[in-house]
Amino acid sequence: MLRSMYAGISGMKGFQTQLDTIGNNIANVNTYGYKKGRVTFQDMMSQTMTGAQGPTEGANGNTRGGLNPSQVGLGSQTGSIDTIHTQGNRQTTNRPLDLSLEGDGMFMLAEGGTDDINTEGKAFNLDNVNTSFTRAGNFYLDSEGAIVNNEGKYLVGEPYTINQNGPNTAQNNAGMITIPEDAQSFSIQPDGAVSYVDVNGTPKVAGQIRLANFANPSGLEKVGGNSYRYTTNAGEPIAELGDLSLAGEDGTGQMVAGALEMSNVDLAESFTEMITAQRGFQANTRIITTSDEILQELVNLKR
Incomplete structure (x- = not known):
């Protein structure tokens, strides 16, 4: 299966967690002393196609420059869910x-x-x-x-x-x-x-x-x-x-x-983050849809 499909799934899971956190913040907008939560993301381990190489010197004395590693990312994951202890109104x-x-x-x-x-x-x-x-x-x-x-x-x-x-x-x-x-x-x-x-x-x-x-x-x-x-x-x-x-x-x-x-939740900030998380979730679903279309074309090669 395509790596991009699993990368899209990991992205969808991460944005679901972010939407859950934002929803809880909005639900507690009038809760006394409530401190809002924040979700951060980090990339998963990347699959290495070719490793890095340093400069080398050939047999005839010619020097060859180094090469950077070639890696393919495997998606994202939730890095942390932080509690922001800023002063409320x-x-x-x-x-x-x-x-x-x-x-x-x-x-x-x-x-x-x-x-x-x-x-x-x-x-x-x-x-x-x-x-x-x-x-x-x-x-x-x-x-x-x-x-x-x-x-x-x-x-x-x-x-x-x-x-x-x-x-x-x-x-x-x-x-x-x-x-x-x-x-x-x-x-x-x-x-x-x-x-x-x-x-x-x-x-x-x-x-x-x-x-x-x-x-x-x-x-x-x-x-x-x-x-x-x-x-x-x-x-x-x-x-x-x-x-x-x-x-x-x-x-x-x-x-x-x-x-x-009062709660330190900012509704304007929360709604903006909610729109961003929604579009991110939507983009990851499009990755899965596109990957499925590619797999369908591969299956149709037999015809």
Whole structure:
């Protein structure tokens, strides 16, 4: 069979993958904190017809120049599917538990069993709980006053011990941030500090939101629900509270309350890429059609 037919098939498979990625980007154009995907291609191994030769000197003293290799390509393949972690636009919501990050940091979420999370002490060991990371900052309060996401996962921070007779003090461990039920109001500062006004009108601190920052955020694995899972290629693992950063430190940027980060998908760019992928797919189908016509002519030689 003709090599061009198999090259066309490989091209069709690659453009199908690209169309799948573009379709997912467009579907998530209004998903908070979503980061778009991108497909890159690379050529397959080429079949060598003649190898390269260097200059040679003949028996009569004449020098012959070198020859380049002659190779026939065997098609294309998907090189990578990248996650582009560029900043998305900010949408103002004026909701105090909606948080937007202006920088490279990510919120850390934790979930686990009763043996892993101490709900009374508001603390847990990051080595034992299941952790994930997100840029979607739409958070809520559960029945205990802890800050959670829409799946009930706890927002990781540094909780403060509530002191009725004096200022609250930091616990110096990772845990959930809880706002008392009798709090009159609460707010979140740009550095991640969660403060509230108690029943006596005294301002106090409930905790400090911590952020994770990775050397290679594209190495994180998407697990759905606007969340990412840690992989060994993302950078240093998160093992304790000291590995996390405060907002504004270590390149994490500032935290903006009352706003959400939108998807970084550009519809104009996505539709342009979709048209290009469609035409590329169409061109590869034409290669198969032309190759089939050539094979038909070969079969007709017997007549």
